[in-house]
Amino acid sequence: MSAAELDRAVRLLVRQVGHWEQPRWAAxxxxxxxxxxxxxxRLVQEIANLAADAEGQPRRTVPRLVNDLALPDQLRVVAADLLAAGAAPDALARAAAEVEATRSAL
Known part of the structure; x- marks a missing residue:
């Protein structure tokens, strides 16, 4: 799995949900x-965990913000962190699979 494939999966999910209002997030x-x-x-937390592992840092809890409209931005940030950490291809593949599974479940 390449960085470009993960980036594409994240962009597709953000495009799918980026315009949602709060009632749609709560559904x-x-x-x-x-x-x-x-x-x-949950997806944001999983990708943050993969980034922490790739950096050799302890895992930290990603705050669950009151406003779900921030979730696409949180996803972009943790995905960028994972890519910047130079994660191994298997970590990138796992992240992309999680993004795709989440996208399908929405």
Whole structure:
């Protein structure tokens, strides 16, 4: 998995959700087990964990902001952190798979 493929997956997800208003974020995702905002925050946390691992740093909790409209920006930031960390191809592949799975679940 290349950095370009992860970047593309993130851009597609951001394009899908970037215009959503709060009610749409609060709606249940496919399957009805969690709100869409919760799923995207889980994705943000997972990518942040991969970036911390790639940097050899401890994992930190990504704050769950009150306003879900910030989630696309949080996703962009943690994805950029992962790429800047020089993550191994398997970490990039895992991140891209998580992005694609989240995108499908929304």
């Amino acid at each position: 249940a995702a496919t399957g009805g087990n969690a709100a869409r905002g919760d799923l995207v925050h």
